[in-house]
Amino acid sequence: MRMRSPAAGGRDLREFSFEEEAPGQEVRAVERRVLLETLASKLPPGTISFSSKLKSIAEQGPDGTLLELEDGRQILSKIVIGCDGVNSSIARWMGFSEPRYVGHMAFRGLAEYADGQPFEPKVNYIYGRGVRAGFVPVSPTKVYWFICFNRQDSGSKITDPAVLKSEALDLVRGWPSDLLAVMRSTPEGAVVRTPLVDRWLWSGRAPSASRGGRVVLAGDAWHPMTPNLGQGACCALEDAVVLARRLAAAGATGRADGVEAAMRAYEAERWARVFPLTARAGLVGALVQWENPAVCAARDGVVIPRLVRLGPFLEHTNFECDLIEPAPQSP
Ligand SMILES: Cc1cc2nc3c(=O)[nH]c(=O)nc-3n(C[C@H](O)[C@H](O)[C@H](O)COP(=O)(O)OP(=O)(O)OC[C@H]3O[C@@H](n4cnc5c(N)ncnc54)[C@H](O)[C@@H]3O)c2cc1C
Structure with a gap:
C-alpha cells in the first residue's frame, strides 16, 4: 500500500x-459485476428475476407480504429480505429515516x-x-x-x-x-x-430491522455506512451469511414463531458488528477529509510517515461469521 x-x-x-x-x-479488489455473476451462478437457473423493480409493499395479515412490481406483477411472499440498497423503499416503509449526507x-x-x-x-x-x-x-x-x-x-x-x-x-x-x-x-x-x-442505528431509537417475522433488512438498506473503511459490501455479505444460517436453523424447527426469533437474533448479532463500523467509518471520513493546511501538514509530515500502523488500522477486517448450532427438530 x-x-x-x-x-x-x-x-x-x-x-x-x-x-x-x-x-x-x-x-482484494473485486469488480462488482464479477462478484454478482459469481454469486448468481451458484443458484439454480431462473431463481433470480432480474429487472423486477419494486413499486409498493403491503402487509396481508397471516397470508404474508404483498409486493407490487413496476411491471404490474404481484408477489405474495412469506418472507421478504429487503436488500434494495442505500435508498431502500422497504426501509422507508419500515419507518427508517433517510440516510444522512x-x-x-x-x-x-x-x-x-x-x-x-x-x-x-x-x-x-x-x-x-x-x-x-x-x-x-x-x-x-x-x-x-x-x-x-x-x-x-x-x-x-x-x-x-x-x-x-x-x-x-x-x-x-x-x-x-x-x-x-x-x-x-x-x-x-x-x-x-x-x-x-450513512445512518447510525442508535440503540432504542432506530426501528427494528425486521417486522413481524415477515420482512427483514440487510446490507445498505439497513445500515448504510460511508466507504472510508471499505466495509459496506463486506458487511452486506456477512449479513447474508448470518441471516441465511439463522433462517435455515429456524426452518428446521418447524415452529411458527421460529422465523421471527431468528430475525431478531440476526439483528442483535449484526447490530454489534455494523453499528461500530458505521460510526468508525464516519469518524475516519471526517478526519481524512480535513482541509485545514496545518492539520494536513501534520498528517503528511508526522501522522502518515511515523504514527499510522497498518495492523491496528485493519483490525476491523478480522471477522468470522460464527457458526450457530442448528436448533433441535420439533417432535
Ligand atoms: C464510493 C464508494 C466506495 C465503496 N467502496 C467499498 C469498498 O471498498 N468495500 C466495500 O465493502 N464496500 C464499499 N462500498 C459500499 C458498497 O458499495 C455497498 O455497501 C454495497 O454495495 C451494499 O450492497 P447492497 O447489496 O446492500 O446494496 P446495493 O449494492 O446498492 O444493491 C441494491 C440492489 O437493489 C436494487 N434495487 C434498488 N431499489 C430497488 C427496487 N425498488 N426494486 C428492486 N430492486 C431495487 C438495486 O438495483 C441493486 O441491485 C463503497 C461505496 C461507495 C459509495
Whole structure:
C-alpha cells in the first residue's frame, strides 16, 4: 500500500508492507459485476428475476407480504429480505429515516486496458486538502479509481458522462500522472458520482430491522455506512451469511414463531458488528477529509510517515461469521 501527497508530482509519504505490518492481511479488489455473476451462478437457473423493480409493499395479515412490481406483477411472499440498497423503499416503509449526507462525495471509475494494465498489485492513495484519491488494479485489464471530495450539498445529479469525467479530472488537476492516466483510460460511461451517506442505528431509537417475522433488512438498506473503511459490501455479505444460517436453523424447527426469533437474533448479532463500523467509518471520513493546511501538514509530515500502523488500522477486517448450532427438530 502506497501513500502519497499530490505535491511535487506525487511525493511519497509512506509505503506499507502487508507482510511486515499485517501478516495474513491483504486488500482484494473485486469488480462488482464479477462478484454478482459469481454469486448468481451458484443458484439454480431462473431463481433470480432480474429487472423486477419494486413499486409498493403491503402487509396481508397471516397470508404474508404483498409486493407490487413496476411491471404490474404481484408477489405474495412469506418472507421478504429487503436488500434494495442505500435508498431502500422497504426501509422507508419500515419507518427508517433517510440516510444522512455527510458532506463528501465520491467519483468512481473503472479504467480499461485492453492490452493489459501496467500497475503493480498495490493500493495507491493520494491525500490532498479536502480531496483524496486512490487507485488499485482489479484484474489484468481493469483498474478501479476513486476521488472523495468535500461539498456542502450533494447538488443535482449529473447525467452527461462526459461532464462527469471532466468534473472528476478538474478536481485532481496537476496530481500525479499515473492517477490521471488511469482516469483518462476510463470509458466515459464507467464514471459515477455518489453522495456519501450513512445512518447510525442508535440503540432504542432506530426501528427494528425486521417486522413481524415477515420482512427483514440487510446490507445498505439497513445500515448504510460511508466507504472510508471499505466495509459496506463486506458487511452486506456477512449479513447474508448470518441471516441465511439463522433462517435455515429456524426452518428446521418447524415452529411458527421460529422465523421471527431468528430475525431478531440476526439483528442483535449484526447490530454489534455494523453499528461500530458505521460510526468508525464516519469518524475516519471526517478526519481524512480535513482541509485545514496545518492539520494536513501534520498528517503528511508526522501522522502518515511515523504514527499510522497498518495492523491496528485493519483490525476491523478480522471477522468470522460464527457458526450457530442448528436448533433441535420439533417432535
Ligand atoms: C464510493 C464508494 C466506495 C465503496 N467502496 C467499498 C469498498 O471498498 N468495500 C466495500 O465493502 N464496500 C464499499 N462500498 C459500499 C458498497 O458499495 C455497498 O455497501 C454495497 O454495495 C451494499 O450492497 P447492497 O447489496 O446492500 O446494496 P446495493 O449494492 O446498492 O444493491 C441494491 C440492489 O437493489 C436494487 N434495487 C434498488 N431499489 C430497488 C427496487 N425498488 N426494486 C428492486 N430492486 C431495487 C438495486 O438495483 C441493486 O441491485 C463503497 C461505496 C461507495 C459509495
